[in-house]
Amino acid sequence: MRTSGSTHLATALAFGAIALAITGGCRSETRPDASDDQVKTIRVGHVGHDHHLALYVAALEGNRFARDYGIALREIKLKEVYDLVEGDTVRARLRLIKVGGGSRMPAAMSRGEIEVGLGGIPAVVKFADNGQPFKIISPLQTDGDMLVMQKESPVTDWPSFVAAARATGRPLKIGYKAPVAVAKLVFERALVAEGIAYGYDASDTQTRVVLVNFGSEKSPIPLMETRAIDGFVMNQPGVAVAVDKGLGKVVAQLRDLPPKGKWVDHPCCCVSATEATLAEHPEAVKALLKVLILSSELINADQDLAIDCASRWTKYSKDVERASVPTIRYVNEPTASWLAGMKTWAEMTREIKLFKGRYAEATPDEFVSDMLSLDLCRQAADELRQKGLLKRP
Amino acid sequence: MKPNRLTIRVALGAIVPLAVLLVWHLASARSVVVPSVASVVGVLAHPFREPPSLDATSLAGGALVSILRVACGFALAALTAIPVGLLVGRCRTAMHLLSPTVAGAMVISPVAWMPVAIIVFGLSSPATALCGDEAWRWGLLDQIRFAIIAVIWLGSFFPIVLNTAAGAAGVRDAHIEAARVLGASGRQVLTKVVLPSAAPSIMTGLRVGGGIAWRVIIVAEIFPGTRGGLGYMITTAHEQASYEYAFASIIVIGAIGLALDGLLRLAALRAGRWQVKER
Numbered sequence: 001m002r003t004s005g006s007t008h009l010a011t012a013l014a015f016g017a018i019a020l021a022i023t024g025g026c027r028s029e030t031r032p033d034a035s036d037d038q039v040k041t042i043r044v045g046h047v048g049h050d051h052h053l054a055l056y057v058a059a060l061e062g063n064r065f066a067r068d069y070g071i072a073l074r075e076i077k078l079k080e081v082y083d084l085v086e087g088d089t090v091r092a093r094l095r096l097i098k099v100g101g102g103s104r105m106p107a108a109m110s111r112g113e114i115e116v117g118l119g120g121i122p123a124v125v126k127f128a129d130n131g132q133p134f135k136i137i138s139p140l141q142t143d144g145d146m147l148v149m150q151k152e153s154p155v156t157d158w159p160s161f162v163a164a165a166r167a168t169g170r171p172l173k174i175g176y177k178a179p180v181a182v183a184k185l186v187f188e189r190a191l192v193a194e195g196i197a198y199g200y201d202a203s204d205t206q207t208r209v210v211l212v213n214f215g216s217e218k219s220p221i222p223l224m225e226t227r228a229i230d231g232f233v234m235n236q237p238g239v240a241v242a243v244d245k246g247l248g249k250v251v252a253q254l255r256d257l258p259p260k261g262k263w264v265d266h267p268c269c270c271v272s273a274t275e276a277t278l279a280e281h282p283e284a285v286k287a288l289l290k291v292l293i294l295s296s297e298l299i300n301a302d303q304d305l306a307i308d309c310a311s312r313w314t315k316y317s318k319d320v321e322r323a324s325v326p327t328i329r330y331v332n333e334p335t336a337s338w339l340a341g342m343k344t345w346a347e348m349t350r351e352i353k354l355f356k357g358r359y360a361e362a363t364p365d366e367f368v369s370d371m372l373s374l375d376l377c378r379q380a381a382d383e384l385r386q387k388g389l390l391k392r393p
Numbered sequence: 394m395k396p397n398r399l400t401i402r403v404a405l406g407a408i409v410p411l412a413v414l415l416v417w418h419l420a421s422a423r424s425v426v427v428p429s430v431a432s433v434v435g436v437l438a439h440p441f442r443e444p445p446s447l448d449a450t451s452l453a454g455g456a457l458v459s460i461l462r463v464a465c466g467f468a469l470a471a472l473t474a475i476p477v478g479l480l481v482g483r484c485r486t487a488m489h490l491l492s493p494t495v496a497g498a499m500v501i502s503p504v505a506w507m508p509v510a511i512i513v514f515g516l517s518s519p520a521t522a523l524c525g526d527e528a529w530r531w532g533l534l535d536q537i538r539f540a541i542i543a544v545i546w547l548g549s550f551f552p553i554v555l556n557t558a559a560g561a562a563g564v565r566d567a568h569i570e571a572a573r574v575l576g577a578s579g580r581q582v583l584t585k586v587v588l589p590s591a592a593p594s595i596m597t598g599l600r601v602g603g604g605i606a607w608r609v610i611i612v613a614e615i616f617p618g619t620r621g622g623l624g625y626m627i628t629t630a631h632e633q634a635s636y637e638y639a640f641a642s643i644i645v646i647g648a649i650g651l652a653l654d655g656l657l658r659l660a661a662l663r664a665g666r667w668q669v670k671e672r
Contacts, residue, residue: 077529093526095526095529097516097618098448098618098620100615100617104617107617108515108617108618111511111512111515112515113515113516113617113618219631219632219633219634221426221634225424225425241633241634245425245426245634246425247425247426313448314448314633315445315446315447315448315633316446316633317446
């Protein structure tokens with residue numbers, strides 16, 4: 001078989017174009033200064049939804065932070081690379097990596113792909129329970145978990161949900177996103193408190209609530225539209241999306257479920273880091289925590305700005321973020337209320353034997369003292385207070 | 394006037410797509426999830442526009458990233474599988490050594506290798522290998538994650554090996570003996586007799602492997618740290634309930650897959666032309 005010269009030429013050109021695209025042609029336009037090479041890079045994993053808004057507001061409002069606080073994230077490449085600048089000092093270069101939710105963040109940390117991670121507490125603790133050297137170094141947010149039912153459902157609040165579950169007839173099918181999701185754990189304990197039998201098998205005649213896993217980080221929307229589920233428990237912004245699409249209505253905030261008062265300020269996402277990172281780069285981590293604390297303050301003080309930033313970063317519509325952001329409590333300081341929530345959570349996980357490793361038998365106090373490393377966070381908050389940058393006492 | 398054969402073929406071929414369009418239109422009218430045909434056409438009509446309601450690159454950008462990943466994984470598979478296949482087809486010891494492994498690995502879905510690939514390669518890419526922490530400066534090169542390439546390679550490698558081996562084993566001994574009698578060296582026998590004889594089988598393997606590579610990429614692009622590609626776009630569109638982007642991505646995947654298959658089929662026809670002459 002003979003190949004023509006034009007075929008050779010076309011093949012060579014095609015390969016040349018691909019090679020050019022891969023190498024030089026697609027090289028980023030950004031050209032940081034040579035001194036950047038001296039700065040330590042810290043890779044920060046995050047999920048990409050509005051629970052991690054403190055990071056996104058800081059990233060999008062770098063100029064405001066630099067002007068008002070003197071500590072900021074200076075954008076090098078949007079959504080990906082930032083310099084963490086405190087005064088005139090570059091504390092670290094942050095590479096933001098969207099690693100995904102659930103166990104993907106701590107899994108990436110265990111493989112050494114990120115040093116700091118923003119993500120759900122249960123997954124982080126699960127990995128630490130298995131022996132990974134991780135610490136929770138700061139809260140990120142609480143609340144924002146809700147029970148959503150089909151829009152036409154007669155259920156309008158928790159008492160009517162309980163009544164519907166107890167009524168004879170088919171059991172209610174409630175979706176959840178992951179076996180150790182905070183929303184699912186709180187919901188299960190509320191069902192226990194109400195004496196409602198729940199399970200995973202729809203054919204079990206004793207079961208009044210059937211729990212249906214719709215897959216980590218995936219949307220309950222298709223299941224709601226096809227009425228495969230009567231409702232779901234989930235964190236924001238999944239709740240706001242379902243409401244925005246006209247498929248569901250919020251019937252209860254999980255913070256209000258029984259036992260009364262137990263789930264107020266229940267922890268959801270946190271900032272975690274490897275022990276090595278805390279030991280080797282404490283100043284950089286502390287500077288990052290300062291930025292996150294200030295960002296949470298800004299979110300709580302200026303909700304319009306927060307909603308705008310959330311929509312710009314996550315690309316959810318402003319309507320969705322307007323419904324979502326105000327239901328989440330952004331907190332980056334270990335308040336007494338958050339610590340109490342952590343202890344309640346630890347107590348619950350022990351009751352249901354969630355952990356099999358080092359925390360299997362740990363009391364809430366033992367758990368908190370071992371899993372949490374809040375010194376840098378407290379130091380960061382103290383230093384901000386001394387400079388008059390934090391309004392809250 | 395009687396319609397010509399081409400018109401009939403086009404009309405017949407259009408029936409199923411038109412039926413799908415009709416069902417889609419009817420479904421979207423009753424659903425808040427299924428996007429309208431017009432909204433998907435709107436996305437397809439602006440392939441270079443960054444999605445306003447999705448945390449992803451443009452459709453064209455996503456397609457380029459996916460194509461590059463498949464090109465790298467598939468090229469690597471072809472470069473490694475063809476020599477292995479020739480060895481298995483022409484050397485009895487190699488066949489006994491490798492056949493059970495190849496046959497066993499062949500039945501494992503490439504997607505099943507994803508956790509293994511990510512444990513082995515993590516988020517590394519050619520850019521991280523060359524520039525470490527500064528890999529982000531290299532745009533597309535950083536998007537070609539080794540873990541994704543490995544999964545594509547695993548998907549394509551085995552069908553190419555099996556088909557190449559079958560083609561190499563089927564070379565007529567008389568042709569090889571004739572070449573040797575005429576003084577051909579081992580290398581000449583390989584390049585002038587074995588490879589041309591096995592070419593149709595090799596091309597069949599490449600076609601099958603190419604199809605698998607393109608199918609695998611969609612699943613492989615849910616790897617953590619990925620922010621581009623058509624698979625990423627579908628997953629993100631599902632999470633963010635922006636289904637018009639998922640539908641548009643599916644259509645683009647189908648179109649590119651069709652083009653890829655057409656190219657490989659053409660190449661296979663050219664490679665097999667000598668067989669027609671032989672008959």
